[in-house]
Amino acid sequence: MNELNRYGWNEMLNQLKQESIHRALSHGRVTIVHRTCYEVISGDGLFQCELTGSMMYGKSASELPCVGDWVIFQSFDDDKGIIVDMLPRQRTMYRKKNGTVSDKQAIAAYVDKAFIVQSLDDNFNVRRAERFIAQILEEDIEPVFVLNKADLDFNRQRIDEAIKHLTRQIPVFITSIRQPQTILRLRESITEGETVVFVGSSGVGKSSLVNALCEKPMLVTSNISQSTGKGRHTSTRREMILMDGSGVLIDTPGVREFGLTIDNPDSLAEMLEISDYAEACRFSDCKHIDEPGCAVLEAVDSGLLDHKVYESFLKLRREAWHFSVSEHEKRKKDKSFSRLVDEMKKQKGSF
Known part of the structure; x- marks a missing residue:
């Protein structure tokens, strides 16, 4: 078996690589991330890689390569390279x-x-x-x-x-x-x-x-x-x-806090088995807090649903909703800023 296949390389990833303008270059998987250096395993061995300036300064911190990412790089010397592209992330x-x-x-x-x-x-x-x-x-x-x-x-x-x-x-x-x-x-x-x-x-x-x-x-x-x-x-x-x-x-290093980055707070209901009872609520948009005819609250009162699980659901949903709203506002601001930059470029070009 090809060494990279053991690391998860497959035909789907190969197809993604063919969509890159750098498809003729080498590819590999990030195994360790240092501050500004990435260890990348490829079919030709292990490479110490850095990012191009456009990648380093053109992406947010969360978009930079992490362990497990598949990258395309230009090799030089025997074990060094420059990362020029990343394959689209999945299951991150x-x-x-x-x-x-x-x-x-x-x-x-x-x-x-x-x-x-x-x-x-x-x-x-x-x-x-x-x-x-x-x-x-x-x-x-x-x-x-x-x-x-x-x-x-x-x-x-x-x-x-x-x-x-x-x-x-x-x-x-x-x-x-x-x-x-x-x-x-x-x-x-x-x-x-x-x-x-x-x-x-x-x-x-x-x-x-x-x-x-x-x-x-x-x-x-x-x-x-x-x-x-x-x-x-x-x-x-x-x-x-x-x-x-x-x-x-x-x-991975141990974490003391683990904040949620969930876009769909309602997905928590199925994970904590809240949805099993929510289907019987009187109102389809029931929030399971104080609404009349809430089957979730009835399940808690009767002992069918653990009160601690229910409290956990409310806490996680509140945190997920807060992140989702904050992320949405952040994206709106980023789009507004991008439009402002584009307008300034157009105005500058008109003089």
Whole structure:
């Protein structure tokens, strides 16, 4: 098999490349992003690449290449190149950039599955998992919930009860690098040519899981902290790893906050099983807050719908709606500015 096929290259991507004016040049996939340098794997090996000025200054931060992107580059020397174009992104995982209202950050592109990793200690937080799942489904990526460090003492009944609404929607794995059979089951869920991104908080064991899946140390990990009993954060960058005879893994640094960049807040209803009850509401445009005849509120009152799940739905919907409105206003301002620049150019040309 061609080396790039193992990284996910296929005929569909080849067709996209043929639409570029740079189609005669080399292509490859971004494996690591440094500040201004990109490591790109191609059919001719690994290249250290930089961006053309037009790409660097002509695109917003979220549009610049990220790990997983397929790029076209002009090579020079034996292992250096200049990225001149990107193939259109698909299945890209984003998050809202910290400290902004509507700016977003690309985490990884051309992702097939996202492993949402939490550890079975104080890190376990089903509300945080719902947030990740909502964003992942928005980009047509398959979410997988991985509960790691199963060798720790934990209340299995409490965990099962907390995630029962998720287990009906997505695959859930309980893993430990000290229990090889749990790693084997997770490895079997990854197919050749498939790209899997690992997301979650610091110290949950994402890098250790990657190493266990690859059956050899590929990423640096830290020992357990003696003072807190938790793993220390190690990953400082997003990095792509090729599994022998299987798929592609992307490890990511731990995140403390994960803001939504969802354009369609109503999509949350299906993910949290709200839509199962919403169909029976008296009004088709029911917001499920205080309307008469709301079947969702009736389900909450009767205990059929977990009140915490309902509260999570309202919170995520409110956040998604706020981002959607802010993004819309930002686009309007960008269009207005572009029109102003065009008018100034026309006026300048008339003199």
